[in-house]
Every structure is written in C-alpha cells, then in structure tokens.
Amino acid sequence: MSLTAATRSESTKTFTTAMWWILALVLVVYVAMTAGGLGFVFGASATGHLPTGASGAHIPKAGLAPVLYSIASSIGYVFPLLIGTLMVTAEFRHKTLTPTFLATPRRGLVLGAKVVVGIGIGVLYAVLAIIAAVGPAAGFLAGFGVNTELDAADTWAMLGRIVIAFALWVLVGIGVGALVRNQVAAVVIVLAFTQFIEPLGRVAGSLVKGLGDVMQYLPGAASDALVGQSVFTSFGGAGGGAVVQLDWWVGGVVLLGYAVVLIILGHLLSWRRDVS
Template identity: 65%
Template sequence: MSLAAATRSEVTKTFTTAGWWILALVLVVYVGSSAGGLGFILAATASGNLSDAGTGMTGVDGAAVAGITYSLAASLGYVFPLLIGTLMVTAEFRHETLTPTFLATPRRGIVLAGKVLVAILLGAIFAVLALISAVGPGAAALAVFGLDTALGSSDTWAMFGRIAIALILWTIVGLGVGTLVRNQVAAIVIVLAFTQFVEPIARIAGNFVDGLGEVTHYLPGAASDALVGFSIFGTMGSDPNVTAGIEWWVGGLVLAGYALVLLILGHFVSWRRDVS
C-alpha cells in the first residue's frame, strides 16, 4: 500500500469515530469560556474599570491584553491536540484494529507516516477551532472596554500562525506518546500528569531554585509558550520569564524535537513489535 492509500485509510479511521469531534467540542467550550472570562477581567483591569489587585495590568495597552488572551488558544488548548494524537494510536492498540492494517500494509513505517500526515491535518483543524474560540470572545471583551483588539496588526497574525504551528506539533507529540506507550489508560494518565502537574510544578520551582529555570525553559510546555510569544502563565506569575528564556524559533525547534524523538523511539521500541 502506498503512502497516499495509507493516509486515506487513516483519514477514514480517524474521522468516522467520535473521539476527535468530542475533544474538539470540549476545546471550543473550554478555550472560549476561558478567553471570554479572562479577557473581560484583563480588559477591565487594563482600562481602569476594575481594581488592579496587584496584577500590574492597569494601563497596559490593548495589544498586550490581546496577546495574552488570544494565546489561550495554545496555553490552554494544547492538551486537546495532544490527547487526540495519543488516541490516534492507543485506540487502535486497544481495539486491535492495527492488526488488519498491518496485514494490508506490512511496511509499518508507511502506516506511521500516514498517521503523521493525518495528525498534521487534525492539528490544523484544532488550531483553527482554538483560535476562533479564543479570538472571538477575547476581541469582544477588548472592544467592550474600548481597547485595541490588535486584529489589524501583522504581529498578531504572526502569533496566530505560530499558535497553529504549536498545536500541530502538539498533535504529533501526542502521536509519538501513543506510539511509545501502547496502553491507552497509561498513555492518557502520563499525558495529563505531566502537562497538568509535573511541568507546571517544575516551572514554578524554576523561579525559586537557582539554575533550574534555565532547564525548565526547554520543557515542552515552556517551549510551546516561547514559540507562541505570549502565555497566561507569565501574566499570572508562575513563570514570568516564559518568553525571555529562549527565542520563539528555538521554542519551535525544541517542541519539534520532542515530537521527532518520541516518534523515533516509538517506532523502534514499540511500533515494530507484535500487536497482540
């Protein structure tokens, strides 16, 4: 089977199941509600209509508030493409649908390449949904308080492009995790534990432990934030140097490196083993 045929097969398997659109729906609700609520608070504070309460946002221009709010598409939304990438593989191991796939396509590298291409497509879809969910409510909140939505700025649109790249890379990272860790429950637990607990704690600790901050800049979430250029974590004080540690393009290369290493490890450690 050719790469084109393998990719068509992966498209069919992915988009005929409910997993991808359920995660997409949750992403829209989660990012949209977060961007609307946070955007309202930040815009109200920056415009002086709400007490600063020590946030340092009073008098901040609309472009900065817009960047923080719009970047929620990545800083909060990244976990969803990460999960769908993981499920693309682990669901097949769990239901043993890879068996007929490998019988039809003995060259397993072709199958994995097809999955990577579909992961890129899924990442792009999730990126569009995340951006719409963050930008729509966020721009509305800025407009209500008379702040610049920054939608006419080329820098804002460049950030949108970097967000899309970040979410596509996160999907491939998830694919690598799923390829390496066959058990679906274990893979999901690892993904959630690392992204929601281990890395955030490490990044907070980096603010207090000498030398640790230089290391945490290269964790996947920090690299993603650097790539995007804005992050709510920097605003809330958990990692004030989130974009100062490494350049955006270095962050992109680091995140891409994680995706590549996980795929290579998964291919040689797990992917070539017997399915059952």
C-alpha cells in the same frame, strides 16, 4: 499500499469515530469560556473598571490582546496532544492494528500516514481554538475600548505560530501513543505531565535561580516560546520571579525535537513489536 492510500485509510479510521469531534467541542468550549472570562477581567482591570485593590488592577492595555489570544495554545495544547495519543493507542486497545498491518505490512508507512493525518487534525484544532479565543476576547476588549490589535501583523504571525504548535503537539502525542501502547497509561502520563509535573517545574524555575534555564526546555515551555505569548508568563513568574524563555524559533525546534525523538523511539521500541 502507497502513502496516499494509507493516509486515506487513517483519515477514515480517525474521522469515523466520535473522539475527534468530542475533543474538538470540549476544546472550543474550554478556550472560549477562559478567553471570555479573562477578556472581561483583564479588560475591566486595564481600564479601571474593577474595584480598587482587585487582583490584576495594574494590568496594562498595551500588548494585552495577544496575551488573551494566546490562551488558545497555553491551555488548549493538551487537546491536540491527547488526540495524537488516542490515534495510536486506540489501535492497540481495539486491536485494529492487526488488519491494518495485514493490509499494509510496511509499518513505517502506517505511522507516516498517522503523522500526515495528525498534522491535518492539529491545523483543524488550531483554527477552532483561535476562533474560540479571539472571538470573545476581542469582543470584551473592544467593549472596554482596548485595542484588539487584529490589524497588527505581529498578532497574525503569533496566530500562525499557534497553528504550528498545535500540529507539533499532535505529533508529540503520536510519539507517546506509539511508545506507550496501553491507552489508559498513555492518557494518564499525558495528563499528569501536562497538568501537574511540568507546571510545578515551571513554577519552581521562576523561583529558583538557575533552574529556569533548564525548565525552559520542557515541551510546554517550548510551545509557549514558539507562540511568543502566554497568559501564564506575560505578567511575570510566580511570586514575581523572572520567567526565562527561549526565542520563538528555538522553541519550535525543541518541540519538534520532542516529536521526532518520541516517534522514532516509539517506532523502534514498540511499533515494530508483534500485535495480537
């Protein structure tokens, strides 16, 4: 079987299930509500419409729009990571790998097809997340008379990097799924790391001298660096500490490195093992 045929097969398996569109729907709602809420609060704060003493009362107008648009990736990245993980672990859980490997004995080809399909899903999720973030955020900013910066090349470059980040996150998820066969365990690991372990590490990095130099190489930090903006880092670290961040292209290389290493390890340590 060729890569084209294997990719067609993987596309069918992915898009004939409900999981991909359920995650996409939750992604859109989550990002839109967050971007809309923060767009209102930040827009009102930057123009002096919040009561005196309200938190964020000194948020500047300049550069506010890209920070809000980056919500698409800074909170939405977990969804492409999850779908990438589920693309692989669902095969183990529902035991569909046996007929897949019988039809396509070249296991590396099957994994490569998942990578191709995963990149496509990452691009789709990125477009949905960008629309969900930019729409309400730009609407509130325009309502408060704050520049939406949609006519700036830098804004569109940042949105393009969000697309790249989402595609890379799907690949990271595929690597995790190939390495950790159990679906429940893989999802727990993904959620625990992204929602608990890394955020604590990054907060500690902004407070402890020298630790930030290490924390900037974590996958979430690398993703934020690739995008170039993040609502979590744009106004300073926790407690006012400095936020250390990689150059955007270095962040991309680091995130790609995580994806490549995990996929290779998954292929060598788990993917080639016998399946029932």
